[in-house]
Amino acid sequence: MGRRYIDCRAFPSENNCSVAISADSDTELLEAAVQHAVSVHKHTDSPELRAQLQTLFKDGTPSAERPPMATA
Template sequence: MGRKYVECRDFSGDDHCSEVLTGNNDEELMEAVIKHAINMHGMANTTDFRTKVSMTFKEGTPTH
């Protein structure tokens, strides 16, 4: 299995956040996403948030 990533602007709809988070697996990526979401966007670490964001994970390497 390859690396995973998520682009913040794809999930949050916030065009101003250009953060791209990567991880070697789902768990590592989720930890990075949660830290970013709490610290930068004031999100809460809930089961619903984790479920929604996990559906935005992509495999591979970001193109930008």
């Protein structure tokens, strides 16, 4: 498996978050993403949050440019 990432910039937030996180394993990426979601966005760590975050993982590394906002 290659590098994977999750990009918070693609989602609306009150603080206009500019964080993108990447890691070499899904386990490491998930832990970092959960810590970010809980500490910055005040989500509650739960199995549902973890499952949702995992669906947002992408292959590669995040772009230096802000991605387009995700649609619901």
